[in-house]
Structures are given as structure tokens and as C-alpha cells.
Amino acid sequence: MSDTPGFNTLSIHAGAQPDPTTGARATPIYQTTSFVFDDVNHAASLFGLQAFGNIYSRIGNPTCAVMEERIAALEGGTAALAVASGHAAQMNVMHTLMQPGDEFIASNKLYGGSINQFTHAYKNFGWNVKWGDIDDPSTFAAAVTDKTKAIFVESLANPGGVVTDLEAIAKVAKDANVPLIVDSTMATPYLIRPFEHGADIIVHSATKFLAGHGNSIAGAIVDGGTFNWVGDKRYPMLSEPRPEYSGMILAETFGNFAFAIACRVLGLRDLGAALSPFNAFMVSTGMETLALRMQRHCENAQAVAEYLDGHDKVAWVSYPGLPGDRYHNLAKKYCPKGAGAVFTFGLAGGYDAGVSLVSNLKMFSHLANIGDTRSLVIHPASTTHRQLSDEAKVKAGAAPDTVRVSIGIENVEDIIADLDQALAA
Numbered sequence: 001m002s003d004t005p006g007f008n009t010l011s012i013h014a015g016a017q018p019d020p021t022t023g024a025r026a027t028p029i030y031q032t033t034s035f036v037f038d039d040v041n042h043a044a045s046l047f048g049l050q051a052f053g054n055i056y057s058r059i060g061n062p063t064c065a066v067m068e069e070r071i072a073a074l075e076g077g078t079a080a081l082a083v084a085s086g087h088a089a090q091m092n093v094m095h096t097l098m099q100p101g102d103e104f105i106a107s108n109k110l111y112g113g114s115i116n117q118f119t120h121a122y123k124n125f126g127w128n129v130k131w132g133d134i135d136d137p138s139t140f141a142a143a144v145t146d147k148t149k150a151i152f153v154e155s156l157a158n159p160g161g162v163v164t165d166l167e168a169i170a171k172v173a174k175d176a177n178v179p180l181i182v183d184s185t186m187a188t189p190y191l192i193r194p195f196e197h198g199a200d201i202i203v204h205s206a207t208k209f210l211a212g213h214g215n216s217i218a219g220a221i222v223d224g225g226t227f228n229w230v231g232d233k234r235y236p237m238l239s240e241p242r243p244e245y246s247g248m249i250l251a252e253t254f255g256n257f258a259f260a261i262a263c264r265v266l267g268l269r270d271l272g273a274a275l276s277p278f279n280a281f282m283v284s285t286g287m288e289t290l291a292l293r294m295q296r297h298c299e300n301a302q303a304v305a306e307y308l309d310g311h312d313k314v315a316w317v318s319y320p321g322l323p324g325d326r327y328h329n330l331a332k333k334y335c336p337k338g339a340g341a342v343f344t345f346g347l348a349g350g351y352d353a354g355v356s357l358v359s360n361l362k363m364f365s366h367l368a369n370i371g372d373t374r375s376l377v378i379h380p381a382s383t384t385h386r387q388l389s390d391e392a393k394v395k396a397g398a399a400p401d402t403v404r405v406s407i408g409i410e411n412v413e414d415i416i417a418d419l420d421q422a423l424a425a
């Protein structure tokens, strides 16, 4: 490899070498719970964090390490951590930053599951979420108090169509001296690299485009190495002596990858949401083709959005790749290679038309996921958001007429033909 390998090269090679024992070229799946120590001193140094190495697969595993190094390299971070799911990544990050009574500010445009997690589950830990309007960064600034510990946004927001002005939000975070956490699931590092725009921590649901084939639940945390935790009493997990590690202060010992270490040796150790080596293998393998897939996903999504925009049964299309879209300029700035593959549109016939479209599609799969090679569709009002009042549905971006698609990498003419026959029906 050259000294500065390109994105495609890193996607394939970062973190991986031929297996030193067998010569296996593909990364072996180290399906083991534990690792034999050289001797008693070796074991003691691993447990005391004086040496890096494998102890127990809840805390680290060589197959997971390949995925970790690869995503850290692609995002331009100092270190990464593989975890059991996207939600586990968010949970682990907040566990590392927050104490009971603390607050964080989150964008009002997020994946619905994250809104649930932040609103309900986090209450049990005494962590309070406040909401900022993603279209108005001043609302984030107005929500800052002396209890604020972080700001959380998605780079491209699920269910699609929203491009976040990362630099504007990063300025608010910097002024408040708190880390900016960016969920970059929908963008992947192929489209947007949030550390280049002021993020401090990135989380992924690797379940989606990173793994890319709709077959594995996985998550990742990437440390940008940009936030200085040393001596900052607001973040005691990082800045105070750890009794179980002989009084070690993680921020001082591990410098610009202390956050990733804390998420591993405190978060994974105690919360336990470790990724299985098999799923790490699936994600690393998926990442080898990330650029090719994302390029095709975006080309297809652009063509499908243009087709829908010109269809007389379609009332509106929310895709930032369309020139008239309200996020088009932000898309040109933050993701010039493409505006992602997940977006929403509305049917002139409202709720009934949405149900009918989903029922009549033949190649699209009707399910609750995004970021598969296959094209996917869901009608939120009759499924994921069914229990909400009509008003709440609209607020959550799930109005009765709204359809969400995740455009796959099939031949685009087949995707459009399927939509065409379903709209005609």
C-alpha cells in the first residue's frame, strides 16, 4: 500500500493481513470466547491495561478488530469500537459521557428508534434529552445549559431527505465545549466524513450500508480524537482515576483515543453489547465493496427520485439530489458524490394510495430496514407509526401519504418499472 492509500484500498485492506498462522487471506472468524495468556504476568498486564491484547470476546476479538480498524481508517478517526447494533453504539457512547441528571441536545430529525431510545430508555438512567430544530442551529445553542454534555445529530437524517449543516452545529458544540456526536449511518464515510466538518464522535448502525446486504445487525463507534477530556470534571469516566484500573486516568493514559478505550473497557465490559465475530466478518466483507455499492445506490436513487418527481400520481418528493429541493445546496456542499439512497415521497391519493402502492410493488421488499442491496419500501402510517395520532404522524414525518424507499443496486430500469406498474395499478 502507498503511504496515503485511497478510500477503495482502505475499504479492502485496512485492518486485515493474511492470517499469520494459516496464511488464510480472508479474515478468519475467531469464534472463541477467550484467549490463552502467555503467563501470569501477561494476564496481569492485560487486565491492568498495561498491554494491548485479547482477553475475552465481550471486550475485544481479532475479527471485530479488523472491522474496527477499517471503519476508523475510512472515517479518519483515531480508533473505533465494534458493538452489537446501532442502538448499542448510541447507548455505549452516552454511558461514557453522561451522569444521572445530565442533558444532551438531539436533532428533531432522527431515526424513530433513536427518538424512542432517547425519550424513554434514557430516562431510566436519569439522562435528559432536549430537542433542537435541525433547520435552525440557534435552537441548539438556546438549549445549552451547564448540564449539557453532548450534541447528537444524523448527517443524512432517516427517513431521508434531510442534510444536516454539520459545520453550523459543530460551531454550537464548540462554543458550548461539548462533543458533537454524528450518526452517519445513512451517509457512510463514502458520502460524508463528519470529522472533516467538526464532529468529535461518529456512530453507525453498521446493519445498514456498511454491512450492506440486509443480513447482520451491527454497530460502530469511531473516536475522532479531537475532544480534550483531560482534567474535565464533567466527564468523570474519562477524567477521574479508575479504581478498578489502579487509579489510571483514561484521558491521560490514552490521549487521543481515550474515548474509544473508555467505550471498550467500561462500556463493553459493563453493558455487554459485544458484536459477534461472525457479524464483524459480515460487516468487514461488506465494507470491501462500500464505494461501489454507494455509488450505484446514489445513481439509482437520483434516477428514481427524478422519475417520481415527474409522475402525476406523486404529490411531492423529498430528495436532496433534486435541484429544487430545500436541502439541495447542503447536499452539494456535504455529499457531492450523491445524496444517499433513502428518501420519502407522497402520493396524491393519500393513505389508501400508500397502502395500495406497497401492496402492488413486486420487486421492492416491504420491510422495516434500509441500506440493503435490494430495494425496500415501507408505508410508515400503516406500519411503524400506526399507533400515533394523525397529528403526531405528520410531526414524525409519517404523514398518511408518505412512502419511504431505500433504493437498491438492481438495474435502475427494473426499479422504475416496478414503481411504474404499482403506481398504474
Ligand SMILES: Cc1ncc(COP(=O)(O)O)c(C=O)c1O
Pocket (backbone or CB within 6 Å): 085, 086, 087, 088, 111, 113, 114, 154, 158, 183, 185, 186, 204, 205, 206, 207, 217, 218, 219, 370
Ligand atoms: C440512522 C439510524 N441510526 C441508528 C439505527 C439503529 O440501528 P440498529 O438497528 O443497528 O440498532 C438505525 C436503524 O434503522 C438508523 O436508521
